[in-house]
Amino acid sequence: MTVIAIINPKGGCGKSTLATHFAAYLSLHKSEVMLGDVDRQQSARLWLSLRPEQLPKIHGWSVDENNFARPPAGVRHIVLDTPGGFHGFSLMKVTMSADAILIPTGASLFDRQASTNYVQELKQLPRVAAGKCRLACVGMRVDGRTKNGAAIERWAEEQGLEYLGCVRLAQAYIRCLEQGLSIFDFPTEKVETYLKEWRPLTQWLEEVLAAAPALPGSVLQRPEKTTAADLAARHSMLTSLRAS
Ligand SMILES: Nc1ncnc2c1ncn2[C@@H]1O[C@H](COP(=O)(O)OP(=O)(O)O)[C@@H](O)[C@H]1O
Ligand SMILES: [Mg+2]
Numbered sequence: 001m002t003v004i005a006i007i008n009p010k011g012g013c014g015k016s017t018l019a020t021h022f023a024a025y026l027s028l029h030k031s032e033v034m035l036g037d038v039d040r041q042q043s044a045r046l047w048l049s050l051r052p053e054q055l056p057k058i059h060g061w062s063v064d065e066n067n068f069a070r071p072p073a074g075v076r077h078i079v080l081d082t083p084g085g086f087h088g089f090s091l092m093k094v095t096m097s098a099d100a101i102l103i104p105t106g107a108s109l110f111d112r113q114a115s116t117n118y119v120q121e122l123k124q125l126p127r128v129a130a131g132k133c134r135l136a137c138v139g140m141r142v143d144g145r146t147k148n149g150a151a152i153e154r155w156a157e158e159q160g161l162e163y164l165g166c167v168r169l170a171q172a173y174i175r176c177l178e179q180g181l182s183i184f185d186f187p188t189e190k191v192e193t194y195l196k197e198w199r200p201l202t203q204w205l206e207e208v209l210a211a212a213p214a215l216p217g218s219v220l221q222r223p224e225k226t227t228a229a230d231l232a233a234r235h236s237m238l239t240s241l242r243a244s
Pocket of ligand 1: 010011012013014015016017018043140141142167168169170171173174175177
């Protein structure tokens with residue numbers, strides 16, 4: 001089982017967007033995916049409830065940060081969406097089984113400063129300190145017309161953090177969220193410009209998965225193969241995404 005946690009103390013920095021996109025990517029390319037929602041706001045759960053049925057299944061898991069138990073058995077891939085202001089004991093418990101933590105961060109000085117203190121806290125987590133949990137960061141909602149991406153990259157270097165590039169500020173992400181969709185759900189040729197910026201992220205995800213120990217058998221349903229009808233449905237979703 002692989003556990004990937006999306007963590008940053010600030011609200012609105014793109015945690016739920018990243019978590020839902022990772023879960024969608026894994027559901028399309030792997031199997032037995034669970035999207036765990038530790039956040040009381042339950043954004044990831046809401047997104048899941050809006051997700052069209054014809055897309056590969058993502059299992060939902062609502063988790064209480066104060067009573068965090070081990071992830072359910074039989075799941076292969078877990079993506080955890082977490083709340084802002086996530087510190088101390090709750091942070092330690094939730095990350096106890098994490099194989100990787102991804103820190104989305106905005107470009108502003110305030111965003112970087114909040115993340116700086118947090119990175120130090122994350123580096124002291126037992127699994128991170130022991131080298132069992134990989135840490136990386138990604139710039140989120142970065143205006144492509146500015147040099148903000150470079151500022152985040154410099155910041156990541158100062159922190160000794162692996163840097164996975166930036167996800168641009170784009171209306172498509174807001175629309176995706178509202179329809180239970182992700183960029184990955186659309187036909188590749190229609191979203192190539194978006195997929196380009198996700199490549200370092202999905203590459204990192206694949207590396208994390210490859211490093212995790214393999215699981216024999218599973219109790220959850222495998223996703224069915226993508227059919228021509230699925231692809232047609234995805235095309236029509238893209239039209240509605242553009243129209244809304
Ligand atoms: N790359 C992006 N471009 C535009 N809007 C984004 C992007 N990423 C996230 N958003 C929007 O920003 C808001 C906050 O993002 P969200 O993922 O909910 O952050 P968090 O979970 O950290 O609070 C949401 O409305 C989301 O749709
Ligand atoms: Mg959120």
